[in-house]
Amino acid sequence: MKKISVNAIHEFCPQAMYLYGTYKEDGNPNFGLFSWFGYCLDGGVRVMAAVGSGKLTSDRIRASGVFSANLVSESLLPLADYCGNTMGYDEKKMDIPVNVEKGAVLPVPVLADSPWTYELEVERTVSLSGSDIFICKISNVLVAEELPDVNIPFDERLRRAAPAIAFGGGYYAALKPGTTGKWGDWKGLREAAR
Numbered sequence: 001m002k003k004i005s006v007n008a009i010h011e012f013c014p015q016a017m018y019l020y021g022t023y024k025e026d027g028n029p030n031f032g033l034f035s036w037f038g039y040c041l042d043g044g045v046r047v048m049a050a051v052g053s054g055k056l057t058s059d060r061i062r063a064s065g066v067f068s069a070n071l072v073s074e075s076l077l078p079l080a081d082y083c084g085n086t087m088g089y090d091e092k093k094m095d096i097p098v099n100v101e102k103g104a105v106l107p108v109p110v111l112a113d114s115p116w117t118y119e120l121e122v123e124r125t126v127s128l129s130g131s132d133i134f135i136c137k138i139s140n141v142l143v144a145e146e147l148p149d150v151n152i153p154f155d156e157r158l159r160r161a162a163p164a165i166a167f168g169g170g171y172y173a174a175l176k177p178g179t180t181g182k183w184g185d186w187k188g189l190r191e192a193a194r
């Protein structure tokens with residue numbers, strides 16, 4: 001493969017997307033779209049969420065210390081794209097049909113139609129210029145009941161969850177169902193190459 005060098009742009013960052021849910025000051029829910037999302041270990045699995053300042057989601061996470069992260073599936077893409085391109089400061093942003101429920105353990109709004117939702121509590125905030133990385137304890141994971149069922153083949157569970165992927169270059173993509181292997185399938189690669 002012949003490689004070329006390009007500037008440090010985020011075009012080559014394929015990521016799952018989450019709709020972050022917070023309650024506004026008036027008690028109504030707001031959702032924003034976020035893809036700069038990752039995991040780390042700090043005495044248990046933690047979520048790392050990078051959120052730009054000057055957004056309602058950032059204000060509300062800072063004020064409440066809690067939020068939900070709802071996986072974006074292919075069927076949630078229209079809502080996700082809308083929430084990612086409409087500022088929460090627009091008071092009418094959430095005047096759209098959306099199925100919202102309450103978190104099971106935290107005071108956060110949850111999207112009923114998302115395959116899985118993290119209920120997150122901010123433990124630490126790393127402030128960068130123009131954004132924050134919120135390192136969060138996962139207080140609960142709400143999952144569509146069939147997804148943890150190991151009796152259903154993984155491909156089928158993936159097809160049902162249908163997570164959508166965002167590329168920095170401005171495109172959304174579907175994660176085509178079809179397992180390509182299991183963890184450890186290639187651990188003997190060195191021996192096989194001999």
Ligand SMILES: Cc1cc2nc3c(=O)[nH]c(=O)nc-3n(C[C@H](O)[C@H](O)[C@H](O)COP(=O)(O)O)c2cc1C
Nearest residue numbers: 032033034035036051052055056057084086087088
């Ligand atoms: C595909 C996509 C991914 C995004 N990811 C992020 C992100 O990771 N961090 C961020 O600060 N903004 C991100 N945004 C922008 C926010 O969704 C946008 O600023 C939105 O208005 C935030 O909602 P709010 O104003 O209700 O907080 C993304 C937008 C799109 C379309």
